[in-house]
Amino acid sequence: MINEDKFGEEESSYERPESNYKCGRSKLWNRSCWQGPDANGACGGATGCNPQRRGDRFYCTRPKRGGGACQEGPLPDGECAHKRPACVPVLITRRLRGLFSLITGVIVIAVIGLYANIGDGKYVGTLLIDPGDLSGIHSGYTLEEGCVSCHASHDDELASWLGAAFSTNDISQTCLNCHTFHEPQLGPHNFIFEGEHSKKTASCVACHKEHRGKEANLTFISRQTCGNCHQKPFTNFVAEHPEFPDKFPSSVPNSINFNHAKHLMVYFVDPKWVNKKNRDAKFAKLASRQCTTCHAIESAAGNEIKPKSFEQICKGCHLHQIQGRDLIILTSEAHTPITGLFLGMTESEAEDEEEEDDEETLTKHEEMLAALADDPEKVLVSYHEKIGGSKSYVQLFSGLNPVLIKQAAKSWINEEVFDIGGEMNIKHFGWLAGEDENDEQSLRYKSASHADPVMKVWMELLLELEKDASIAEEMDAEILTAVRDLVLDKEEGPGACGKCHGAGLTDQLESVREHKPEWGYRGHVKRSFTRYSHGPHINLLDPSKNCVKCHKLDQEADYASYFKKADRTANDFVSNFSSISKDICIECHRRGKVREDCTMCHNYHNEAGKKRVFQEVKKYPAET
Amino acid sequence: MSGKIDVLSHIKSIYKNTNVLIISATALLLLLLISYLRHIDNNLGKSEIISGYTLFFLILLLMSFRIRKYLSVIPLFKVQYWTKIHLIAGISGVLIFFVHTEVLWPKGLYEQIMTSLFYMTVLSGLLGYIMQRIFPARLTDSGIEIIFERIPDQLAEIRKEVESIILDCTDNTKSDTLARHYLETLDWYFMRPRFFLNHIRGGRQGQHWIVHQFTSVKRYLNNAEIEYLNKLLMHAHSKNQVDFHYALQGCMKAWLFFHIPVAIALLIFVLWHLLLINIYSV
Numbered sequence: 003m004i005n006e007d008k009f010g011e012e013e014s015s016y017e018r019p020e021s022n023y024k025c026g027r028s029k030l031w032n033r034s035c036w037q038g039p040d041a042n043g044a045c046g047g048a049t050g051c052n053p054q055r056r057g058d059r060f061y062c063t064r065p066k067r068g069g070g071a072c073q074e075g076p077l078p079d080g081e082c083a084h085k086r087p088a089c090v091p092v093l094i095t096r097r098l099r100g101l102f103s104l105i106t107g108v109i110v111i112a113v114i115g116l117y118a119n120i121g122d123g124k125y126v127g128t129l130l131i132d133p134g135d136l137s138g139i140h141s142g143y144t145l146e147e148g149c150v151s152c153h154a155s156h157d158d159e160l161a162s163w164l165g166a167a168f169s170t171n172d173i174s175q176t177c178l179n180c181h182t183f184h185e186p187q188l189g190p191h192n193f194i195f196e197g198e199h200s201k202k203t204a205s206c207v208a209c210h211k212e213h214r215g216k217e218a219n220l221t222f223i224s225r226q227t228c229g230n231c232h233q234k235p236f237t238n239f240v241a242e243h244p245e246f247p248d249k250f251p252s253s254v255p256n257s258i259n260f261n262h263a264k265h266l267m268v269y270f271v272d273p274k275w276v277n278k279k280n281r282d283a284k285f286a287k288l289a290s291r292q293c294t295t296c297h298a299i300e301s302a303a304g305n306e307i308k309p310k311s312f313e314q315i316c317k318g319c320h321l322h323q324i325q326g327r328d329l330i331i332l333t334s335e336a337h338t339p340i341t342g343l344f345l346g347m348t349e350s351e352a353e354d355e356e357e358e359d360d361e362e363t364l365t366k367h368e369e370m371l372a373a374l375a376d377d378p379e380k381v382l383v384s385y386h387e388k389i390g391g392s393k394s395y396v397q398l399f400s401g402l403n404p405v406l407i408k409q410a411a412k413s414w415i416n417e418e419v420f421d422i423g424g425e426m427n428i429k430h431f432g433w434l435a436g437e438d439e440n441d442e443q444s445l446r447y448k449s450a451s452h453a454d455p456v457m458k459v460w461m462e463l464l465l466e467l468e469k470d471a472s473i474a475e476e477m478d479a480e481i482l483t484a485v486r487d488l489v490l491d492k493e494e495g496p497g498a499c500g501k502c503h504g505a506g507l508t509d510q511l512e513s514v515r516e517h518k519p520e521w522g523y524r525g526h527v528k529r530s531f532t533r534y535s536h537g538p539h540i541n542l543l544d545p546s547k548n549c550v551k552c553h554k555l556d557q558e559a560d561y562a563s564y565f566k567k568a569d570r571t572a573n574d575f576v577s578n579f580s581s582i583s584k585d586i587c588i589e590c591h592r593r594g595k596v597r598e599d600c601t602m603c604h605n606y607h608n609e610a611g612k613k614r615v616f617q618e619v620k621k622y623p624a625e626t
Numbered sequence: 627m628s629g630k631i632d633v634l635s636h637i638k639s640i641y642k643n644t645n646v647l648i649i650s651a652t653a654l655l656l657l658l659l660i661s662y663l664r665h666i667d668n669n670l671g672k673s674e675i676i677s678g679y680t681l682f683f684l685i686l687l688l689m690s691f692r693i694r695k696y697l698s699v700i701p702l703f704k705v706q707y708w709t710k711i712h713l714i715a716g717i718s719g720v721l722i723f724f725v726h727t728e729v730l731w732p733k734g735l736y737e738q739i740m741t742s743l744f745y746m747t748v749l750s751g752l753l754g755y756i757m758q759r760i761f762p763a764r765l766t767d768s769g770i771e772i773i774f775e776r777i778p779d780q781l782a783e784i785r786k787e788v789e790s791i792i793l794d795c796t797d798n799t800k801s802d803t804l805a806r807h808y809l810e811t812l813d814w815y816f817m818r819p820r821f822f823l824n825h826i827r828g829g830r831q832g833q834h835w836i837v838h839q840f841t842s843v844k845r846y847l848n849n850a851e852i853e854y855l856n857k858l859l860m861h862a863h864s865k866n867q868v869d870f871h872y873a874l875q876g877c878m879k880a881w882l883f884f885h886i887p888v889a890i891a892l893l894i895f896v897l898w899h900l901l902l903i904n905i906y907s908v
Binding site: 029031094099129135153155156190204209213 | 664665667668669670671672729732733734735736737775778779781782783785786817818819879882883886887888890891894895898901902904905906907908
């Protein structure tokens with residue numbers, strides 16, 4: 003029934019693709035007129051044709067495709083007899099689509115222009131530029147300063163804001179306003195490499211992609227990224243991570259000489275030691291079974307589980323040793339290392355002088371006692387000045403009563419026994435004069451407890467003298483050696499300090515300290531590129547085996563050898579524990595179980611720190 | 627030996643196929659691009675700058691398809707090739723989009739708007755492509771060809787003929803049964819295209835309607851009237867075919883009313899994004 007001939011060239015108008023309009027009658031599903039709309043979109047078919055005048059008559063001009071010339075013909079005045087209401091031409095589909103697109107584009111531009119300008123009164127608001135919430139860790143930093151805290155051009159005027167598009171806007175430098183790293187701060191691993199790697203720089207945002215929501219992980223870095231520089235291919239921890247180094251993780255010597263093997267295998271279990279006088283048998287029993295008896299489990303969140311304090315774990319067995327070993331300053335008759343310092347005499351010189359003593363002339367020792375009997379404070383000050391060092395007189399002789407030493411010195415010159423109260427002399431702590439435990443008349447200092455401040459400054463002074471080059475040149479080496487031996491003697495040394503702290507007081511390990519006596523627990527070696535937390539591991543590893551699962555005691559290790567060496571280096575240190583094996587880690591850290599990517603245990607940055615904290619940035623309104 | 631030759635000739639025939647060549651080349655280019663981006667990432671570089679600009683130029687390439695239509699007088703290859711390039715560039719764009727954003731749904735408002743526009747453009751494009759692949763075959767199966775712009779004229783012509791038949795019937799049979807049925811029922815059908823959605827779905831609701839309406843009136847007609855009714859029935863079926871063409875051709879034009887404006891909105895947001903990135907980040 004569809005007769006396409008009806009729309010042939012002569013029967014129908016040709017559809018005009020270049021025209022913007024089409025007949026409005028077609029929109030009402032009527033047949034469009036043969037004229038169609040004009041170029042301006044006005045109806046062209048209000049009449050059947052435009053009659054043409056030839057001579058004195060008008061003729062119909064309707065073409066065949068419009069139905070041919072009409073029978074009625076034009077009216078006498080020349081108008082067409084077939085008038086009809088004009089239609090409202092409509093846009094053709096293509097034009098309508100173009101108009102739609104144009105309107106959409108204008109609306110979008112208007113929306114961007116409008117919303118981009120709404121904000122905090124500056125040129126650009128944040129509604130249509132904010133690519134997402136900052137991570138939780140950073141969101142607090144921009145509360146006051148806003149976007150400009152990272153994006154310098156944000157508050158600029160329009161021209162310079164647009165101009166910023168043609169300049170470099172890497173925000174890495176603004177990251178360094180708050181974050182600190184080892185130099186080079188933008189170099190790979192903040193580490194100075196040899197060769198080509200040292201020339202490279204990296205932008206912070208290459209790894210730390212912000213504006214990805216409060217929960218975004220800013221620190222993730224893929225294995226492939228690490229593998230790009232690290233020559234050894236690494237796709238999984240189990241097969242390709244190198245075995246941990248020897249002595250891992252105990253490669254740095256302890257500052258405190260504590261032999262785990264001796265304590266766990268002998269002192270805590272052998273009845274000979276456990277039942278000895280001044281021993282805490284109950285504690286020893288506990289400590290032999292549980293590492294956490296001595297190690298503070300509360301610090302498990304960190305890299306290491308530190309030992310508890312002296313008072314908590316050592317005092318029970320070792321306090322009496324501290325209290326039982328006095329610092330002998332001088333005696334009534336014999337030479338001591340400290341009087342050697344005062345008088346500048348070696349022990350052999352003192353003995354020679356003693357042998358040659360002819361009763362008529364006073365030995366230096368006797369002169370010293372006489373002077374002390376006369377004006378002890380003046381004499382001690384002069385000795386202090388002679389010795390030098392960084393410790394003050396007040397620190398060294400804190401609590402010393404000059405009357406005590408004056409009276410003692412007088413007694414000793416007259417070859418009398420000085421006694422101010424028998425047992426009281428022994429039981430009390432601090433500065434004492436009179437008969438000591440060796441039945442000698444002496445001036446001495448007795449520690450009351452661990453970390454006695456007077457004992458500590460004396461220890462530090464005496465070791466300082468040996469290390470101070472200017473003093474060492476002036477003083478006889480034998481005198482200084484005698485002093486050193488006095489301090490570090492494990493069996494007889496004052497306060498028994500050298501027994502445990504010998505290494506900490508004398509080590510010259512640049513990596514762990516700066517020539518200062520190290521009394522405290524040194525802790526693990528600082529590893530900038532690795533991290534480990536005991537916390538999540540403690541109960542996951544075989545609970546029945548406790549810490550021993552990883553920290554296996556090496557009973558064969560010669561732990562004491564390091565502490566016995568005079569010129570030791572860090573490499574000489576032998577740990578009480580076997581090196582931890584990777585095999586323990588791969589029980590869990592493997593594909594399909596727990597994470598095994600590089601950043602699980604390794605830090606990218608070297609010595610990462612912060613120089614601004616949230617409290618400094620946030621400005622609270624002033625109180626009124 | 628002959629088996630080997632068959633395989634070779636088969637492979638040759640495959641590679642003679644332009645589509646396979648274009649798709650293979652595109653896949654290779656994408657692989658190279660992605661491995662290059664990975665290389666940049668692994669060197670702590672900003673791969674998103676490369677992927678972003680690649681995506682931007684792909685969007686411009688996709689947009690140029692529209693410009694090609696304006697420049698029909700210039701022999702810039704066949705539209706068939708442009709369509710293929712448009713399709714392949716579009717699919718590549720989706721892949722690069724995910725490489726660039728690394729997420730399905732971003733966090734910020736303007737990026738969410740931009741992503742929505744991207745998704746809408748892609749989905750409408752895919753829908754359009756599917757229609758362009760399916761509908762022409764269905765239209766050919768209908769057995770007639772109708773220019774979309776002439777459909778109103780076709781309908782008017784059918785309506786004119788149908789009304790002429792009704793008038794003849796009334797004059798010659800002196801019965802107005804068929805005329806009244808036309809005015810009360812069939813006029814609605816012949817007035818404009820009907821059953822639009824059903825035609826798109828490939829349903830036959832139009833035909834059922836015709837059969838129902840013509841059967842219901844047939845029992846009230848005498849033999850002379852039935853002859854006119856049969857003529858009407860033929861016109862009704864013709865109109866149903868026109869309706870079918872209107873529905874399918876209309877869809878093939880209408881989807882661009884969504885696809886192009888959304889694509890333009892996307893382009894504007896992309897330019898805005900480009901400006902912001904250069905001001906704030908690069």
